[in-house]
Amino acid sequence: MSTTIQHLLDLCKKMTYPMVKQRASRVEHPKELSSDVATDAQRGTSILLWTAMLFVGILLGFYLLPRLYYILPNDMARVKNIFEAIHHGESPLPEIVVLGNSVVMNGIDGRQMNSILPGNPPVWNLSGPGQNLLESGLILDEIDFPVRAVVLGILPGLLTEPQVNIPQNKLIAYKIYGYQPSTETLAAFSRIVDKDTENLLHQSWWRTVIQSRWIVRSFIDNGLRSALRSDLTLERAQSDLFFPVAYTEKISSAAQKSLMERLHVKRGQMDGYLSIENQQLLEYYWAQLNDQDIEFYVLVLPEHPNQIQLTHADYYKNLEQDLDQLDQEKMGFHVINLYDLLQEDDFIDHVHTYETGAIKLTEALVNKLLESEAIQ
């Protein structure tokens, strides 16, 4: 040990001098290596020092990573804003909460709902990009104040998908922002999600932090994308709690055509059944909300006419039947089916609504809420 310390001291003395001669030849005989200026012990000590410094850098990164989530703009900043609003938000707290993916972000205006609904209840649109049924459950888990109703918007195609999962990066961000799954949620999710997602839900803090490193690339991508694309209103999409519109400008007809060709799929008659996983999730959410006397609305979101055209008519009928069955069986469970509400002009691209579409969708939703008599 004392020799090592001595060598470290020697190293400090030589701080400004080169340690080892550069080796010129490419293939050398090992015996020649003894001609290096430093002795074996000195070289060993310097390697130990470099390795230690490497670990210092890694530890520094480990310390900074969770903090970067609060400093750097990133794809998941909306989750941070939603959690802050839920836990430290100023009054008035919402009476109605709307959840769902970017179609809900672009399509449902909380302020418009607030102004139309009797008694003007505050409405928060807590949807987020790519927020699926499972992810909506994480936000529901965090809501710790009384609400009257929860509206969960989802596209027909996602309701029929068999496997539901949350992308790893998203789940990590939720955990970094403080999400702790309740025991009930863990038990319910473990029956539905795949092994990777289940492991992620259970994994330790330090593993989560190590895996949270994607945030840096997300920051770079996000920053440059915001700088280069004026049509993306990222600030609003991340922080607005009422109408977090992400897309504001209609895309060109060529891009629209290409997107439709790529992403609109043919659906047969037999594809249109509510998947077991989604049914289990909906039932679990309903049970949780029903315990607290909260009305639960499943909003089937409007699809682009081109997608409807590619879909067998029975697809929607089958899906409607499955959802109606839940509606009839469960008190406080309501289905609002608006899959064919909008025209082609009401869309900004292949899936998201334009301003006109958003007004129509919000109005239709309000009318359905009023029809249901649960919200008066």
Next chain:
Amino acid sequence: MLFSSVTFWVFFTILLTLIGIFQQTRSRKILLLIASYIFYMWWNPAFIILIVFSTIVDYFIGGAMARAQDRTRRKMLLISSIVTNLGLLALFKYADFFQDNLLFGLKLLGYSPSWTDLNIILPVGISFYTFQTMSYTIDIYRKELQATRSPLDFALFVSFFPQLVAGPIVRAVDFLPQLNSDIRLNFTSSAFFLILRGLAKKVLIADSLAPFSDNVFTTTGEWPSIVIWIAAICFYIQIYCDFSGYSDMAIGIAKVLGFELPLNFDRPYFAGDPSTFWRKWHISLSTWLRDYLYIPLGGNRHGDFNTQRNLMLTMLFGGLWHGASWNFVLWGLIHGLLLITHRIYQLAMERANLGHWRTHSVYKIVAVIVFQFFIVLSWIPFRIPDSTGMLSALKKFLIFDFNFELGSIGLGKLSFFSTILIIFAFLGMHLLSHFIGGLDTRLAKSPVWVNCLTCIAFGFLLLLFWPTTETPFIYFQF
């Protein structure tokens, strides 16, 4: 066990500790052999039998060849070694390929035989160690190398773990003499920084670019030309950083263990013509092919036509060495054509007394840009085995569609902007290395405080930019 995995570094630390405990050279050789076998068996224990088999066969053939005086007997022994080694390679690497093509041929002729797919698993690194053992027997046959008497030394030469699965392909003539001296651990700063350089290339560049090129090249039909170009440049950088990163780490790790491995890459992307490129890219393979295939075929000794034929055969074989698939043959064909065209062009230049132009700096820069365009192009068939996808990508690469509408095609999901940034970072650093030399050698000469800060920064960057999904080294599949 990947060099970029925590498992490997735990394994390597244990090995260094054990080598530190056991001082005798023989004990250290045994330790290295055991470690090499464990390293290989980590992937699939069963296939160690192949390495042991290859070792035993070539050890005895080498010994018998050294003792044999009769030229015919020596030739027979050499043939048996080549047949055994290439036989193993043919069985494990090319049998499925032959089967598929045979069935396709029979189908064209109207026959549809019932056949059970062979589905043979490709043992990792088989192409590398097979070439190493073949070089041993060929060198003994040529009397350029003495057969080793020590089975331990020979077994260690065949299975030495730093270069076992992805090269560099080490020749017995370079490696065996190193076993005659004491094995001494060699903790030099240059080895340390070489390993770090390799790790940075692999993790911070290659693995960070991989998702973009993987995504684009699996759905080539969906993207405009500009995206195909970016993906091709991504793969151009990815394959270089992946493979040369592995080589850097292999050379650095071997250096720590007291061994010197040959240089495998020498900034090939600054090459302005195909022959320079092949002197800088995968040097251990290109020199192997030159010494054991191109020159025995006649090299450039029998006129223009034969030289060109030999060049093409060598490159086709080199392509096939990478994998049993037509896309690799096509890649070899492109490189063969480049070499032939360059040779013809060179001769024409000399005949026209324009040879001196080649020394002009403008000519050199233009030559690098033009030639590297073809290298980027050649990586497309290398990367995309599916013929439809490959042709679509090649078409879009060559016939530019001038569609720059990238706003709503889903590039945001592919980390497009950070990918572009990494491309520029690589190009900048690569260009810098051309003028100031490798960063590792500069760091090895730097003051301690500079190295400390570099290591802290590197550790920090590693944690922040290490991709969350593990990408195996591309050359493991060969």
